[in-house]
Amino acid sequence: MTVNDPALLTQKLSKVFRRRTVLEGLDLEVPRGCVYALLGPNGAGKTTTIKLILNLLRPTSGTIRVLGLDGVAQSQSVRRRVGYQAETQRFYKRASVGELMRFCRSLHSRWNQERADRYCGMFELPANARVGELSKGKLTLLALVLAVGHEPDLLILDEPATGLDPLRRRQVLNLMVEEMAGEGRTIFISSHQLQDVERIADRVGFLVGGRLVLSSSLDQLLAREKKVRVIFPGPPPEDLPEWPGVRRVEREESGLLLNLSGHLDEVLGRLAGSGAAAFEVLDQTLEDIFVEYAGGSVDLREEGR
Amino acid sequence: MWFRVEPGRGVPIYVQLMEQIRRAVASGVLPPDEQLPSVRDLALQLSINPNTIVRAYQELEREGVIYTLRGRGTFVAKPASTLSDRDRLGRLDEAVEKLFLEAYHLRCTPGEVLAAVKKRVLGQDREKTDDGEEIN
16 A cells, blocks of 8 residues: 555445445545545435445445555455444443443554544533433534544544534534644545535535536536526527537526536637627536536436437 | 635635635735734634645745745735736736626726726725715
């Protein structure tokens, strides 16, 4: 293994449960030191992806490399260097927070108790609190603390912000900031909180129906995906849907709405030269883009077939 | 200084940060040689990715808005000291080009463009004065 290996690399990864294909041909690459957010509707295969990475599920086909190690054959070594916060927690309910912490500590050769204590303080998780009496939100926070205690190189968080109020969500984000600021850890999260993702992610992937339909740097994505509202006094150019970058053309009251992926300057130039009376470029939020890509039909040209 | 980032604005956060620092420097809120927060502190203050701040600082340094002293931190640059006249005017030219494009697409007349530039540069913000007088 070298430092140049990506933190995570899957090739043609597929998972079939009975006859249902949950994940199909997933090619995922997560560079070291970045925060990668995997986004997708419920049932898209996000949790399945995470379980495959951790070898909690066996792939039907394809390969997984985690920190340069084989995700299946070397899964023991992988687990030592990966921290994992699951979507739902199954802790021993009668234990106290402190007892659970000591147990987790005993499983690892390395453990940063000072940091774990600091996070427990921030999240208001007293050592003597019974696990069974914690709220669902607090259980998620406890799982987060336990996932980072052994200073993993790769941190995998499945829906870390679910059920948390805005203050706690900011604290969770700051935990991620702290984890990556110092030692340059890699963080892989699945999330529905798109505004949080915008704050923290370097890269995003959209998983829809078991397929990765998009994987991109977040900054590039926001710079690239635009809508252009345009009004033609006469008939619009017939080949408009074929123009470079045009993903989709929607009709509006008095004009058209173009969904663009790149080629903005070129399209604006061509619009100016083809009799468009007025146009307006609209920025899109991550949520807009997500809905655009996850919302079923993506291409008008293919719809009529 | 207090910064604000708005996820959900459709503008990359590093760009939002650059806009605010540029504006604060241009308006004198951040004077020359003022120290900017460290990457880590600002990341925690705003709950954003440290890489985003590194990127904003790097781009601003390239533009000559700020400078970094290794081991000491990031500081506001003196406006004129970092760029040659040629670079300065070249960059102004780029900004004018953007203005020209925008004005072209908005179908503004040359008179409208010149009036808008004059108003901004000479600080004669008439509309504000008028509003103020109405309220008083």
